Amino acid sequence: MTDIKMIEAAADRLAGHARRTPLLSSPFLDEIAGRRVLIKPECLQHTGSFKFRGAWSAVSALAPEVRARGVIAFSSGNHAQGVAYAARLHGISAVIIMPSDAPKMKIDNTRALGAEVVLYDREHEDRDAIGATLAQDRGLTLIKPFDEPQVIAGQGTTGLEIAAQAAEAGVSRADVLVCCGGGGLTSGIALALEARAPGLRARPVEPEGFDDAARSLASGRIERNATQSGSICDAIVTPQPGEITFPIMHRLCGPGLSVRDDEALRAMALAFARLKIVIEPGGAVALAAALFRPDAVEGDAVIAVASGGNVDAGLFRQALETHAG
Template sequence: MTSIALIEAAAQRLAGPARRTPLLSSPFLDEIAGRRVLVKPECLQHTGSFKFRGGWSAVSALDPEVRARGVIAFSSGNHAQGVAAAAKGHGVPSVIIMPSDAPQLKIANTRALGAEVVLYDRANEDRDALGAKLAGERGLTLIKPFDEPQVIAGQGTTGLEIAEQAAEEGVSRADVLVCCGGGGLTSGIALALEAKAPGLRARPVEPEGFDDVARSLAAGLIQRNPRLSGSICDAIITPQPGDITFPIMQRLCGPGLAVSEEEALRAMALAFLRLKIVIEPGGAVALAAALFRPEAVEGDAVIAVASGGNVDAGMFCEALERFGG
């Protein structure tokens, strides 16, 4: 299972290949939130999201003979690109299973990284079953998007950086808001903070209508989303929390938060205007919660992870047209 030792080992393998993203701030965002806001822009990570960390961690941890046969992953785009880039960096083949309604930019980028892309119907096909079938037929190693110890460990390196950077900023007690799908990033960050910055508390943030993690934490057992499509926050739409990630989040995280699509779009515009970064809807929900749910956040400061920036031009233009004035 994932542990701080596994996260620290992943950090050693990621030293060099991964970027150490900064903490950004803006007095304009502080004014909106009513407290100090620090943003961790993983949209500046390789492939445009934190998923590069987990992909590299998992691929680099494989036995060389196993790795040489290739890897397979399923993803709406960010995990796809992370695994594809990691496979390319190690000189091994990759097959990526993607939903047919994923943003075209993510599909194109995954192919550009050398991966074979297999599309599936998100509403009517089981991606887990499809991935297992192809892995068995071709002898590929399946790298799951969140419920995999080495993937969680890679994502947890984000938390190691947050712990160090928060200390540099003089922040010892704060909520750390994390864009959450299946919980790989959230649980990894939570484990890192437990060991390195116990005054910082990870909290998952999801889109309204797809808040399975928040509902699961409130109920004390895993809840499913009633539907798996129909949100602009495609990057963080999953059926339910993972069997590995949920117990970690249940033990370490504060209550989950949910924001509207309009709030995610507004956060995208504000991030561009005030921080000069580009984030996708699913990658903006943590910042949206920091700005527009101040009553639900504890502490004089809040840290928000901007988890991905792979947004189609049309969606980004909509955010700026509606909220960039």
Template sequence: MSSFEMIQAAAQRLHGHARVTPLLGSPFLDDLAGRRVLVKAECLQHTGSFKFRGGWAAISALTQAERAHGVLAYSSGNHAQGVAAAAKAHGVAAVILMPADAPSLKIENTRALGVEVVLYDRVGGEDRSAIGQALAQEHGLTLIKPYDEPEVIAGQGSVGLEIAAQAEEEGVTQADVLVCCGGGGLTSGVALALEATAPGLRVRPIEPQGFDDVTRSLHSGDIQSNAEISGSICDAILTPAPGALTFPILQRLCGPGIVVTEEEALRAMAMAFLRLKIVIEPGGAVALAAALFHPDEIKGEAVIAVATGGNVDAELFRQAISRYA
């Protein structure tokens, strides 16, 4: 299991390699939300998402023997790029398993990092876990899971350390911290970090409509699965169910989840571009969407939303801007 000590150690290994991303605000967004809104811009992280942190933390923790054999990761794109970039920096060979229906930008960016990309048919029902396990065993690769992996959770937890320090500088000690949530790696890592450094900041998982497994799981007390595994523009946070490692952390530390629509995510993308001058993808925009368009589900005078990624295809971004800007 991940721990605060592991997060601290991961943050030390990330020092000088990951960017300390800013906490941004805009009076226009404050007016829209009816409270102060601060946005942690992880879309400005290396590879365009927070996933670089987990990839670096996991690969930097490998033994020399494990590095020599190479690594494997499966992802719709952001974890793929994070692991690929970290592997390249460490001189480690990497194979990345990606769904064929992933955004073309994410597939192209991953290939550009010099790794081998293997595509699988997510829509047709191929099981990425089974394919990944088979590839790892066949080639002796170390599998770096996208969220249910202690070192990955620890790396993502470094976001929480930064939020705690930046929120204190802004005079915010009591607030909900809204996190775009798939399998829960970032959400659980941030929750662990804030528990130790800023207990007045409560993490809330945010999900897209139709893929609200974490929200339902927290409500029921048992792990719930999604009926579908694809079919949303929020591809970055589509997972079958909360992780076996992440769910107990989420259950212990997080407040209730919030579910947003695709239209709200697109509108949040446009607001982020207009008011903060940042580009975020639909899955990375759901936390901001919750802050702006679900004010009655949030308490307090301030809210912090993590903009988790900015790897969006140009056409989809144009749709968001033309519709809501």
């Protein structure tokens, strides 16, 4: 199981390959939130999201003879691109299973990185079953998007950076809001904070109607979403928290939060106007919660992870036009 030693080892393997993203701030955002807001822009990471960290961690941890046979992954886009790029840098093949309704840019980018893309219907087909069959038939190693110890370890390197950067910024106690799908990033950050910054508390943030992590934390057991489509936050719409990630979140995380799609769009527009960064809807929900759910957040400061920036131009234009100014 993932622990701080695995996260530190992943950080060593990622050194020189992943970007150390900064903590950003804006007085305009502080005013909206009513407290100090620090943003971790993983949208600036390779392939436009934190997913490169976990992908590189998992691929680089494979035995050379296993890695040489290639890898397979399933993803709505960000994990897809992370695995495709990590595989390309290692000189191996990658097959990526993607939902047919994933943003076109994510599908195109994944193919452009050299991966073979297999599309499926997320409402009627089981991506886990498709992935398991292809992995067995072709001798590929399946790199799961969140329920994989080495992937969690790689995502946890984000938490190591947050711990160090928060200390540099003079923040020792704060909620760390994390965009949450299956929980790989949230659980990895939570483990890193437990070891390096126990005054910082990870909290998952999800779209309204797809708040399986929040409901699972509240009930103490894994809860499933009723549907797999209907939100613009495609990057974090998953069936349920992972079997590996949920126990970590249940032990370490604070209560979950949820925001509306229009609030994610507004956060995207504000991030562009005030921080000059591009965030996709699923990558904006943590910032949206920091800005628009002030009463649900504790402390004089809040840290929000902007987990990805892979948004189609039309949707980004909608965010800017709808929430201009």
